[in-house]
Amino acid sequence: MNRTFPLLLAAALILAFAQGALSQQDMKTLAPAAYGKLTRPAAQFNHDQHNEKAKLEECVACHHGGKDGKQDKSASTEGTPCADCHKLKTGGKGTALTKAYHKQCIGCHQAKGKGPVACGQCHKR
Amino acid sequence: MNAAYEFVTGPLAWAAWGIFLLGSAWRLYSMYQLAKKKDASSMAFMDWGFSLRSIVNWLIPFNALGWRKNPAMTVATFVFHICLILTPIFLVGHVMLWDQFFGISYATLPDNVADIMTLVVIGACLYFAGRRIMQPEVRYITTGQDWLALTIVLAPFLTGFLAYHQALNYDLMIILHVVAGEIMLAAIPFTRLSHMVFAAFTRAYMGSEFGGVRHAQDW
Amino acid sequence: MGIAERLIEDVGLRRGVSKLTPEKIEKIVSAVITGETGARLKAYAETCMRCGLCAEACHFALSHPDDPSFTPAGKVHQTMGVLLRTGGKVDPEFIYGMAQLAYTECNLCRRCVHFCPIGVDTAYIISTVRRICHKLGVTPQYIQDTAHSHSATSNQMWVKDDEWTDSLMWQEDEAREEFPGLRIPLDKEGADIYYSVIAPEPKFRTQLIYQAAAILHAAGADWTMPSEPGWDNSDMCMFTGDFEMMGRLKRRHFESAQKLKVKRIVMGECGHAFRSVYDVGNRWLGWRWHPVPVIHAVEFYWELIQEGRIKLAKKFPGPVTIQDPCNIVRGRGLQDKLREVTRFLVEGDIIEMRPNKQHNFCCAAGGGVINCGPPFKNQRVAGNEIKAQQLAATAEKGVKTVITPCHNCHGGLHDIIHHHKLGMELKFLSDIIYECMEKPEA
Numbered sequence: 043m044n045r046t047f048p049l050l051l052a053a054a055l056i057l058a059f060a061q062g063a064l065s066q067q068d069m070k071t072l073a074p075a076a077y078g079k080l081t082r083p084a085a086q087f088n089h090d091q092h093n094e095k096a097k098l099e100e101c102v103a104c105h106h107g108g109k110d111g112k113q114d115k116s117a118s119t120e121g122t123p124c125a126d127c128h129k130l131k132t133g134g135k136g137t138a139l140t141k142a143y144h145k146q147c148i149g150c151h152q153a154k155g156k157g158p159v160a161c162g163q164c165h166k167r
Numbered sequence: 168m169n170a171a172y173e174f175v176t177g178p179l180a181w182a183a184w185g186i187f188l189l190g191s192a193w194r195l196y197s198m199y200q201l202a203k204k205k206d207a208s209s210m211a212f213m214d215w216g217f218s219l220r221s222i223v224n225w226l227i228p229f230n231a232l233g234w235r236k237n238p239a240m241t242v243a244t245f246v247f248h249i250c251l252i253l254t255p256i257f258l259v260g261h262v263m264l265w266d267q268f269f270g271i272s273y274a275t276l277p278d279n280v281a282d283i284m285t286l287v288v289i290g291a292c293l294y295f296a297g298r299r300i301m302q303p304e305v306r307y308i309t310t311g312q313d314w315l316a317l318t319i320v321l322a323p324f325l326t327g328f329l330a331y332h333q334a335l336n337y338d339l340m341i342i343l344h345v346v347a348g349e350i351m352l353a354a355i356p357f358t359r360l361s362h363m364v365f366a367a368f369t370r371a372y373m374g375s376e377f378g379g380v381r382h383a384q385d386w
Numbered sequence: 387m388g389i390a391e392r393l394i395e396d397v398g399l400r401r402g403v404s405k406l407t408p409e410k411i412e413k414i415v416s417a418v419i420t421g422e423t424g425a426r427l428k429a430y431a432e433t434c435m436r437c438g439l440c441a442e443a444c445h446f447a448l449s450h451p452d453d454p455s456f457t458p459a460g461k462v463h464q465t466m467g468v469l470l471r472t473g474g475k476v477d478p479e480f481i482y483g484m485a486q487l488a489y490t491e492c493n494l495c496r497r498c499v500h501f502c503p504i505g506v507d508t509a510y511i512i513s514t515v516r517r518i519c520h521k522l523g524v525t526p527q528y529i530q531d532t533a534h535s536h537s538a539t540s541n542q543m544w545v546k547d548d549e550w551t552d553s554l555m556w557q558e559d560e561a562r563e564e565f566p567g568l569r570i571p572l573d574k575e576g577a578d579i580y581y582s583v584i585a586p587e588p589k590f591r592t593q594l595i596y597q598a599a600a601i602l603h604a605a606g607a608d609w610t611m612p613s614e615p616g617w618d619n620s621d622m623c624m625f626t627g628d629f630e631m632m633g634r635l636k637r638r639h640f641e642s643a644q645k646l647k648v649k650r651i652v653m654g655e656c657g658h659a660f661r662s663v664y665d666v667g668n669r670w671l672g673w674r675w676h677p678v679p680v681i682h683a684v685e686f687y688w689e690l691i692q693e694g695r696i697k698l699a700k701k702f703p704g705p706v707t708i709q710d711p712c713n714i715v716r717g718r719g720l721q722d723k724l725r726e727v728t729r730f731l732v733e734g735d736i737i738e739m740r741p742n743k744q745h746n747f748c749c750a751a752g753g754g755v756i757n758c759g760p761p762f763k764n765q766r767v768a769g770n771e772i773k774a775q776q777l778a779a780t781a782e783k784g785v786k787t788v789i790t791p792c793h794n795c796h797g798g799l800h801d802i803i804h805h806h807k808l809g810m811e812l813k814f815l816s817d818i819i820y821e822c823m824e825k826p827e828a
Contacts, residue, residue: 198425198428198429199425201424201425201428202424202425202426204424205422205423205424205425206424206425206426207672208669208670208672209426209669211674212674221505225503225505231500231501231503232443232500232501232741232745233439233440233442233443233500233501233502233503234503236439236442236443236501237439237442240437240439244437244503298437298438299436302438303452303454304438304441304447304454304457304459304460305436305437305438305454306454307387307454307455307457307460307463308436308438308454308457308459308460308463309436310436313435313436316435359432359433359435361432361433362432362433362435362504365429365432365433366433366503366504366505368429369426369429369430369433369504369505369506370503370504370505371505372426372505373499373505373507374505376507377499380664380665381665381716381717381718381719382718382719383715383716383717383718383719383744384500384744385499385500385505386500
């Protein structure tokens with residue numbers, strides 16, 4: 043019993059990471075479970091294809107850190123789902139999940155002059 | 168696409184809202200100045216109580232004689248105006264933009280409800296157009312201005328509906344939708360749509376005259 | 387469809403139009419529009435959504451269901467609409483049609499007010515069209531004659547000063563056989579009541595003065611009538627668009643009452659005169675309200691009844707129906723008092739016309755239309771088929787009498803009843819009061 047527990051824990055951890063890695067590769071849409079029923083069709087997002095096209099090397103370009111509503115561009119947080127920090131509704135501090143996505147995606151697309159900016163360009167039917 | 172979208176949701180949107188708000192304010196101000204200068208013998212009878220009495224009585228469906236005698240038009244007029252005003256204000260997509268641009272967020276309509284309301288506006292526009300063509304008494308008095316106003320109002324809802332459902336070319340449709348909405352805003356002070364600005368006052372005057380001078384209902 | 391296809395030959399209109407030039411038309415149109423109108427006209431012209439709801443309002447439109455050129459918006463469209471669109475660049479023949487329409491196909495009854503969500507006042511617009519016609523000198527002959535009479539004599543019917551007092555003394559003389567103590571006191575300073583009439587009363591409805599004198603006498607009223615011009619409260623100039631004269635007439639009327647230091651003016655059963663006194667004339671003069679209190683006969687009789695000053699020897703046999711004159715009902719909210727007075731006087735049912743009260747149909751005679759005279763009579767009668775139907779419906783229920791407290795309504799309904807052979811008689815309230823009241827001295 044006291045030998046099996048650490049093993050199980052290790053297996054669980056490996057599986058969790060592996061799943062994380064797998065899910066990022068297979069990722070087609072941004073639709074975290076936190077939303078429940080979606081209002082609009084899930085935003086189309088192919089992680090690797092996007093990064094290749096956008097020539098993104100640094101994870102932190104999107105996976106930023108932050109605290110108390112202040113963004114920290116130096117702390118990389120890859121592996122942590124967006125919804126862990128950005129809640130559906132904020133209690134005043136921080137950015138709500140939807141707004142975070144919109145800011146992150148559209149903001150960058152606007153800055154670069156490339157990539158989808160209007161609703162239906164991501165939320166494809 | 169991005170540059171076009173930036174332009175229509177940026178500078179063009181500012182221009183449209185500017186024309187709408189400043190234009191309406193200017194029209195109201197100049198109309199008020201004109202009224203003070205030329206319509207003093209009418210202005211003298213303006214009265215808050217009777218103005219509100221008239222406005223309220225006309226806002227109740229089937230209350231005024233004119234509404235009662237034209238039931239179809241009454242239903243069309245009320246649902247049209249309600250949907251016309253509420254849909255764009257409380258549409259999810261629009262509230263997202265307010266949030267994105269200004270950090271303003273408020274209640275929204277469920278998308279399927281907004282979709283129906285959009286269809287109601289489109290349907291009402293078609294009904295109004297049908298009346299203009301088929302009903303002799305409406306056809307007789309219809310002018311280019313009336314068709315213009317109807318088209319200006321129909322366009323953002325039709326393009327909005329198509330864009331939402333991503334029918335036809337989405338990228339083009341969304342730009343057309345934004346531009347159509349902006350044309351509507353900018354047209355309000357300067358076309359028949361100016362009744363949005365003036366109707367409360369023409370109604371208020373009629374209410375004041377009928378209430379204060381004639382001691383009679385104006386509905 | 388439109389006025390151009392139903393022009394009626396009128397000497398006044400024809401002569402007026404023959405003197406016009408396009409330059410003169412343009413000059414006067416712009417003078418009136420920029421000089422005399424302002425935000426009201428502008429807002430109405432701009433915000434009328436051309437929805438056509440008002441078509442259901444107008445007795446002319448309802449009587450010509452297949453012709454949209456009779457609807458309120460249709461009438462504005464053919465007149466002011468064209469002037470605003472062209473800036474007055476129209477030919478003289480257009481003015482002929484415009485004048486005919488404005489003077490003879492709109493009674494300014496304001497029923498359409500109950501139909502316009504925006505609150506457009508069609509009567510105001512048509513009045514402004516008439517104002518332009520007046521300044522162009524294009525007015526129907528008959529009504530212009532009454533306007534001339536107003537200018538020359540301060541009364542509508544060319545009644546000369548001596549004929550006026552003579553008529554009053556004649557009626558007093560006649561009435562004293564029935565009421566030995568009766569007087570028609572002339573120029574009595576400080577009287578409670580200044581009784582004013584329209585000029586057609588001394589001219590050809592003198593019995594109305596007789597009856598009024600009898601009622602005032604029986605009620606023990608302290609009253610007077612003026613011997614000098616100012617006695618006529620009527621106002622055809624208001625309807626021709628001769629607003630300068632309208633102002634002079636109203637001033638003269640009020641000043642005549644003020645000179646006699648009376649407490650208030652009681653007007654006979656006339657609608658348009660009441661309109662000119664309480665609403666239109668005073669405004670032109672820049673008076674918010676009238677300088678001497680004014681009360682219409684219907685309200686005055688109601689007061690007398692409340693105070694128990696009219697005693698009846700008998701009641702008038704019903705059933706009756708009531709014609710609601712626009713100028714005292716839509717114009718002054720007297721519909722309920724009118725019914726209370728009628729209830730007091732009549733035995734039997736009051737069979738209402740539908741719609742009634744402030745939604746009632748116009749008589750098609752008011753607004754100066756009947757005053758445009760015989761050339762336009764047939765069009766006027768045809769234009770109120772709807773009223774004929776209303777009357778016929780009450781006649782079927784046994785109504786023989788139409789209580790009609792307005793001179794113009796009398797004229798209009800008389801023609802309709804005659805044309806449709808409805809066999810109904812018209813009564814002023816004073817006819818009935820006089821007929822039924824106690825006459826202790828008689």
